[in-house]
Amino acid sequence: MPDFDKKKMKAAVLYGPADLHIEEVDVPEIKPDEVLIKVRAIGICPSDVRSYLGIYKRQMYPWGKESYGLSGHEWCGDIVKVGEAVKDFSVGDRVVPEIIVPCGSCKYCGMGLTNLCKNKGNITRGYAEYAKSPAKALFRLPDNVSFVEAAFAEPIAVCLHANDIISAKPGQTVLIIGGGPMGLLHVQVTKLSGAQVIVSEVVENRLKMAKDFGADITVNPAKED
Ligand SMILES: [Zn+2]
Numbered sequence: 001m002p003d004f005d006k007k008k009m010k011a012a013v014l015y016g017p018a019d020l021h022i023e024e025v026d027v028p029e030i031k032p033d034e035v036l037i038k039v040r041a042i043g044i045c046p047s048d049v050r051s052y053l054g055i056y057k058r059q060m061y062p063w064g065k066e067s068y069g070l071s072g073h074e075w076c077g078d079i080v081k082v083g084e085a086v087k088d089f090s091v092g093d094r095v096v097p098e099i100i101v102p103c104g105s106c107k108y109c110g111m112g113l114t115n116l117c118k119n120k121g122n123i124t125r126g127y128a129e130y131a132k133s134p135a136k137a138l139f140r141l142p143d144n145v146s147f148v149e150a151a152f153a154e155p156i157a158v159c160l161h162a163n164d165i166i167s168a169k170p171g172q173t174v175l176i177i178g179g180g181p182m183g184l185l186h187v188q189v190t191k192l193s194g195a196q197v198i199v200s201e202v203v204e205n206r207l208k209m210a211k212d213f214g215a216d217i218t219v220n221p222a223k224e225d
């Protein structure tokens with residue numbers, strides 16, 4: 001395979017509220033412990049929608065080319081270039097990055113609470129042809145998981161974590177308040193535990209989807225108690 005040598009790529013760059021442009025930007029430079037990944041699929045997180053509307057942590061995602069003005073973290077793809085210190089991954093590997101890169105040495109990392117890491121980095125900038133990630137933040141995709149499915153890895157991880165905390169069991173009942181994308185993922189993950197699932201949601205077509213995804217009981221609290 002010839003070495004990857006593209007210098008320019010297309011990216012979605014946000015310059016102000018709802019002012020999104022597809023532009024030519026530089027392909028990200030990688031450090032020795034990083035890899036460059038061709039982005040194959042990306043999910044749109046509510047944080048991206050808030051960025052797009054201009055109501056989200058602007059200091060984290062400044063307008064324009066510096067950060068593309070968007071988070072863009074629910075992405076996956078295949079590796080096109082590896083830094084010289086990377087041992088465990090090679091070109092062509094299908095991967096999904098974890099959004100948080102923990103420092104590994106603060107108090108919270110020591111307690112295993114890496115999501116609370118004081119010095120964490122974020123893997124973002126996925127609304128582009130290529131994006132980079134430290135190799136240590138990558139997970140390999142099994143062959144039977146498509147890129148589109150893998151774009152759900154981060155939101156599903158959130159649901160699995162919540163499920164771990166409540167450790168629902170058969171015979172128990174779990175109430176999920178809200179049937180948006182996360183609520184509907186919770187339905188599917190919670191059903192795997194064998195518990196009965198009730199979804200409360202005021203939007204009728206979301207209630208219908210909750211049923212389709214396996215909810216045992218759906219309730220519209222605007223219409224019934
Ligand atoms: Zn997200």
Ligand SMILES: [Zn+2]
Pocket residue numbers: 102103104105106107108109117118119120
């Ligand atoms: Zn840390």
